[in-house]
Amino acid sequence: MHGVIIHAPKDLRIEPIEVRDPGPHEVRVRIECGGICGSDLHYYHNGGFGTVRIKEPMALGHETAGTIDAVGSEVHHLETGMRVALNPSQPCGTCKFCRKGQSTHCLNMHYFGSAMRFPHAQGMFRQMLVVKENQVFQIPDSMSMSEAANAEPLSVALHAIRQAGSLVGQKVLITGCGPIGALVVIAARYAGASEIVVTDVSDFPLTIAHKAGASTTINVAAHPEELAHYSADKGYFDVLFEASGNEAAFRSAVETVCPGGRVIQLGLGGEMGIVMNTIVTKELQLLGSFRFDAEFGYAVDLMSKKLIDVSPVITAALPFQQAVEAFDLAGDRARAMKVQLTFD
16 A cells, blocks of 8 residues: 655655554444645655754645544444545543543643654654544535545634634634634524634635635735724724734734634634734633544544535645645645645
8 A cells, every 4th residue: 555655855666565454442444535734735845843843754735534444443423435534633532631621731642644753743644544443434425525524623613713702693603614614604503603804815615615614814914904993992803713823924914803802713823923902902812622522433523514615715636646746736835725636
């Protein structure tokens, strides 16, 4: 079997990868679809992000779906042939945060396709993958593998929504419309937001935001004044989801949040300065949002019941053998949103 292996920036190779039988509480899955994430692009373009760097060859990918190929001897609720979405997150279950119900902050987290630990946690972009049974979520025949592979990024969006509290009747601003920002649009609309304004510096992602349910889209590179007018009378929006990780976007967006509003920071970039005076004088709530926990099962359930449609964010799919072409396309925000790899 083969996988998509990163060796260094712009050094992405299709290479043989070992396939093993599942242990007693594991299953082996034939991967059929995998989505390219922003972190995958950071590894491809820069060899990592922040202090996280590739130190050894690593299979990329953590957004996948496929069909069960084999089950372990102690697995009784799953069987071969089942179509499944795969949760890439495997907390240890025993550290102090796991015991407190904060497994997102596990001290010994194993997250597929991550160089945050060494040896690295090898990723899911491979033809066959063995995972623990609790990482497998059955999907209905009515759900495509392409949709199912979006369970992970949708979980990130749903976790951000949970951090914000009730959105029923709320006016929402989302800054940065990559795949996560677009999925926050979808999740916020489902959660009852009455108005959703989305900003970006490129027109193509804003067209996706409109399809996803945005009320208004603003290209702040071309028309910054269209966002600035929301700052009048101490602000307009009840909730800000800052998904760009850009300090300039954060600063201009906070000015548009009304007193007592909530700011959810889920975009990761470099270190940013905080407009503390604005946060204090407007009595804003500033919260971080990182990854997800129980939201993965919730994401699968919402998609299974056709309550949420993630198809607007999916813009292309290429065979995994064309991974370099797919990664180059995924990095072009003028042409693509969520690019996926197909596996055979």
